């Protein structure tokens with residue numbers, strides 16, 4: 001009998017599926033939907049100290065199984081989401097996402113979270129590509145180290161994690177893992193959207209902000225997400241767990257993320273396109289994929305990616 005229940009950061013979940021921050025989570029009623037759809041859990045929209053309206057429209061574009069967004073962190077402010085999670089009877093299993101707009105916002109956000117008594121997990125978003133004039137912290141390793149050092153002083157060990165941008169170089173995987181391994185972080189979420197991509201509709205940019213540049217999500221980015229999940233699984237301390245995000249449109253995609261080392265997986269573009277009914281569908285697809293290989297639990301295949309050997313034949317492959 002195939003089971004999807006999984007352990008993550010010392011908590012138990014009935015499946016590995018949740019939303020990606022930013023998708024279907026900006027308002028209380030949307031979070032209610034995620035609970036109602038029986039997602040394993042939810043992560044709230046990355047909150048800033050103050051409410052933000054974000055970038056001007058049009059700022060989101062769907063194209064087949066892909067999306068481009070330059071939302072610019074529209075959110076209701078940290079208090080609004082704290083109000084929701086602290087009333088949630090399952091708060092310990094929830095993820096609360098924050099996005100400090102400056103280094104000095106981090107202690108302010110932490111103070112509010114700690115004062116609220118929230119006992120769940122905190123995701124520090126170091127990777128939003130869409131705020132004009134604010135480079136992604138995840139690409140500035142000195143700053144990233146400073147944020148991690150501060151977070152370690154502000155939050156209890158093993159209660160916080162980071163959402164990372166995609167990396168494309170082994171030297172960067174090594175450097176980022178070395179920084180993260182210094183601290184008792186609970187998890188890494190790889191990857192945020194691939195920043196500053198461009199899509200064209202007819203002859204115009206598909207979105208307005210930043211001359212059309214925005215974060216790419218959906219099926220296009222799965223290979224990049226898989227490479228990041230795999231690279232961090234190889235490099236991070238064994239007790240740092242990984243959330244796999246990027247390009248998951250069906251159960252097979254989730255299977256591949258878990259094979260690369262993800263303990264949980266997040267749905268972004270597919271959730272925005274198909275709605276919360278996707279959770280049940282994708283659970284069943286993952287179960288079918290596991291059954292195909294004779295796996296009964298997530299632990300049976302988590303992180304067990306096999307490497308093709310030199311001169312191995314691969315059916316259907318062309319070169």
Ligand code: SIN
Nearest residue numbers: 071072073074128130
């Ligand atoms: C946004 O609000 O611009 C998207 C959030 C993110 O990419 O972190």
